[in-house]
Structure formats: C-alpha cells, structure tokens
Amino acid sequence: MPWFSCFGRRASSPAGETDKVDEEVSGIHNVRLYMYKELKNATDDFSPANKIGEGGFGSVYKGRLKDGTIAAIKVLAAESKQGVREFLTEINVISNIEHEYLVKLYGCCVEANHRILVYNFLENNSLAQTLLGGGYSGMQFSWRTRSRICIGVARGLAFLHEEVRPYIVHRDIKASNILLDGNLNPKIADFGLAKLIPSNMTHVSTRVAGTIGYLAPEYAIRGQLTRKADIYSFGVLLVEIVCGRCNTNTRLPIGEQYLLERTWELYERKELVGLVDESLNGAFDAEEACRFLKIGLLCTQDTPKLRPSMSSVVKMLIGEMDVDSRAITKPGLISDFMDLKIRSEPKPVPDAKNVSDNLSSGSDIQDSSTMSSGITFTAVYDRSI
Numbered sequence: 301m302p303w304f305s306c307f308g309r310r311a312s313s314p315a316g317e318t319d320k321v322d323e324e325v326s327g328i329h330n331v332r333l334y335m336y337k338e339l340k341n342a343t344d345d346f347s348p349a350n351k352i353g354e355g356g357f358g359s360v361y362k363g364r365l366k367d368g369t370i371a372a373i374k375v376l377a378a379e380s381k382q383g384v385r386e387f388l389t390e391i392n393v394i395s396n397i398e399h400e401y402l403v404k405l406y407g408c409c410v411e412a413n414h415r416i417l418v419y420n421f422l423e424n425n426s427l428a429q430t431l432l433g434g435g436y437s438g439m440q441f442s443w444r445t446r447s448r449i450c451i452g453v454a455r456g457l458a459f460l461h462e463e464v465r466p467y468i469v470h471r472d473i474k475a476s477n478i479l480l481d482g483n484l485n486p487k488i489a490d491f492g493l494a495k496l497i498p499s500n501m502t503h504v505s506t507r508v509a510g511t512i513g514y515l516a517p518e519y520a521i522r523g524q525l526t527r528k529a530d531i532y533s534f535g536v537l538l539v540e541i542v543c544g545r546c547n548t549n550t551r552l553p554i555g556e557q558y559l560l561e562r563t564w565e566l567y568e569r570k571e572l573v574g575l576v577d578e579s580l581n582g583a584f585d586a587e588e589a590c591r592f593l594k595i596g597l598l599c600t601q602d603t604p605k606l607r608p609s610m611s612s613v614v615k616m617l618i619g620e621m622d623v624d625s626r627a628i629t630k631p632g633l634i635s636d637f638m639d640l641k642i643r644s645e646p647k648p649v650p651d652a653k654n655v656s657d658n659l660s661s662g663s664d665i666q667d668s669s670t671m672s673s674g675i676t677f678t679a680v681y682d683r684s685i
C-alpha cells in the first residue's frame with residue numbers, strides 16, 4: 301500500500317476540496333492517509349458483520365486493507381467536527397509514537413466529514429471482554445500472564461508519561477482500553493484520542509458506571525487532569541487484574557461492591573491475599589500478588605502527590621524498588637464525596653471554581669452537571685465534608 305503524500309492530490313476528492321485539504325495538511329508528515337473507498341472495501345461497506353465494538357468515540361470494524369493487512373478501523377462519531385488540520389496535527393503526534401505496549405496507529409482518513417482511524421488489529425480483544433468479562437470468553441489468565449500484563453501496561457504508560465515529549469496523559473486508562481495480542485501481551489489503546497475530540501463534544505463512555513470507578517477524584521470533581529489521574533486509573537486496573545473482577549459490581553453483597561474500598565479494608569486487616577482471584581485456585585505467587593495490590597493502593601491514594609510516578613511503579617512491580625517501606629494512605633474514593641447517579645440528559649459543564657468554592661464553604665448543594673471528564677452525574681454534597 302502506497303503512502304499518500306500529504307501534499308499530493310487524492311483521486312477520490314473533488315478538485316476544490318482536494319486543494320483545501322492539501323493546504324490544510326501542508327507541514328503534516330508521517331501520517332498515512334487512506335482513501336474512504338479503500339476503508340469501505342476493507343469493511344464490506346462498514347457491514348454490521350464486521351463491527352467489533354462500539355465506544356464513546358464511535359464504531360470499530362475489522363477490515364482487510366488492500367495489502368492484506370487486517371486492521372481495526374475506528375469510525376469517529378459524525379458529531380466530531382474537528383477541522384482537518386487540527387485533526388491531522390494530533391494524528392501526526394500519535395503516529396510518531398511507537399512502543400511495544402501501545403497499539404500502533406497505521407493512519408487515518410479525513411475525506412469530507414469522515415474522520416477514521418486505522419489501527420493494528422489485536423486478536424484477543426480487551427481485558428474488559430476477557431479477564432473481566434465474567435468467564436464468557438473462556439480464556440484463562442495464569443498468574444504469570446497477569447503479572448506480564450500489569451508490567452506491560454505500566455511500561456507503556458511510563459513511556460507516554462516520561463519519555464514522549466511533550467508527555468501524554470491518556471485520560472481513559474481502563475480495562476476496555478487494554479487490548480491483547482495473540483500471545484496475551486497487552487497494548488494500550490486510545491492514547492492521544494481525547495485530544496481529537498473537540499472540547500465542546502463530550503465523550504460519553506459506553507460503560508459509564510465502570511468508568512467512574514477509574515476516575516481520580518480530583519479529576520472527576522475539579523477537572524484537574526495530570527499524569528497522577530492516569531496513575532490512579534492504573535492503580536484501579538492493577539487491582540482488577542489481580543482480583544479478576546471489575547472495580548464496581550453491584551450484584552455483590554454491600555461491602556464488597558467497590559473493589560478499592562474492599563482492598564483498603566483487607567490491607568488494614570493484613571488480609572490482602574484473600575482478594576486474589578479464586579479462579580487461580582491458589583496457583584499464584586502470594587508475595588508478588590500482595591505487592592501488586594499494595595502498589596495499586598499506592599497509585600490510588602487520595603493525595604495525587606503521594607502517588608508514585610509510572611517509572612517507579614514499573615520498578616516496584618518488577619521488584620527493583622521496595623514497596624513495604626512506603627506508608628500507604630487511604631484511597632481517594634469519589635463515593636466518599638457524593639452520591640453518584642448517572643443521568644441520561646447531558647447538562648452544561650459546571651463552573652469548576654463554583655463547585656470547589658461550594659465544597660470548601662461546606663454548603664449543601666444539589667447539582668446536576670457534567671463532570672469535566674464528560675460524565676453526567678448528580679452530586680449531593682454533604683455539609684460534613
């Protein structure tokens with residue numbers, strides 16, 4: 301498959317439009333541009349039979365490209381009105397990032413209103429559909445595999461946070477964004493994607509309730525987005541992988557529904573080992589599993605500054621840095637602050653200053669609003685906070 305020069309004409313676009321695109325993309329390099337026609341053919345006209353997923357950004361199809369490569373083709377939702385140049389600038393950044401534990405972006409299509417991303421296809425779906433999918437996939441994850449997945453994801457995130465310049469905050473680390481290749485090696489998906497969506501278009505996740513459990517409180521409540529928010533989400537994911545369950549499961553008895561709360565409770569009782577996934581039938585390294593759970597707690601501490609950097613997390617996971625000498629403070633839980641009720645009607649983004657002012661002044665507020673992270677909720681702030 302040839303590389304399309306960003307300066308060249310594309311056969312499928314009308315002349316006027318092509319000139320405009322040429323002008324807009326001048327200076328953008330390294331982005332492979334696919335013609336809409338090729339992606340249409342690859343997916344059999346985006347047939348439902350080839351649809352492999354649906355996320356907050358749009359639908360994902362499996363397709364065979366002209367050169368025979370199997371790809372995951374993500375059609376961004378039509379509401380995405382981002383201009384060609386802005387879109388390609390972000391794509392240019394993502395395309396230049398390559399790492400063993402990150403999903404590879406092959407290129408994109410920006411013809412007319414279409415905004416389509418073409419990725420390396422991963423055979424074994426996501427952690428959400430396999431390990432945390434309630435056993436429907438029939439796949440087994442040994443302790444060795446889990447440990448490899450945790451370390452791989454940590455390395456991928458450490459790369460985004462500490463090696464890429466300027467660094468990238470993923471914003472949406474969660475089990476459905478960890479894809480698995482044929483050998484169950486993890487690859488982080490969707491990095492850099494949040495920036496492709498215009499700020500006036502909220503990305504409403506398909507698994508809102510699950511996503512809430514991954515959100516660092518300071519991000520969910522005050523919109524403070526830093527690398528520490530990703531580290532919080534990673535901590536939640538780490539605990540999920542060790543325990544083989546989702547962070548929130550309202551079908552469990554009260555007291556066991558929120559995994560992080562439960563982990564803190566068992567940590568205080570020095571009974572962490574009791575949380576490790578029963579389906580392993582005891583076939584795991586107990587010292588390592590408890591270490592991983594403690595690292596999960598370190599990453600989810602309420603005070604962002606106390607959370608370790610991702611490179612330290614990697615060192616702790618592989619046993620190069622001590623964990624036991626570190627004090628662990630209580631995890632930040634948004635449920636401590638508010639009664640979360642997911643609402644279907646999107647509302648305007650709140651004035652973050654007012655929210656925090658009201659919190660600090662201790663007044664009761666009932667506020668229906670959209671969190672900075674794009675999730676609509678009803679918050680009941682309690683005077684006792």
Ligand SMILES: Nc1ncnc2c1ncn2[C@@H]1O[C@H](COP(=O)(O)OP(=O)(O)OP(=O)(O)O)[C@@H](O)[C@H]1O
Nearest residue numbers: 353354355356357360372419420421422476505506
């Ligand atoms: N590169 C890929 N290879 C294989 N399958 C993929 C790939 N990218 C996405 N998928 C599939 O498509 C599904 C939807 O992906 P997408 O990233 O759009 O949404 P999500 O992560 O599930 O949800 P959200 O938008 O809320 O983050 C994934 O769960 C996965 O099953």
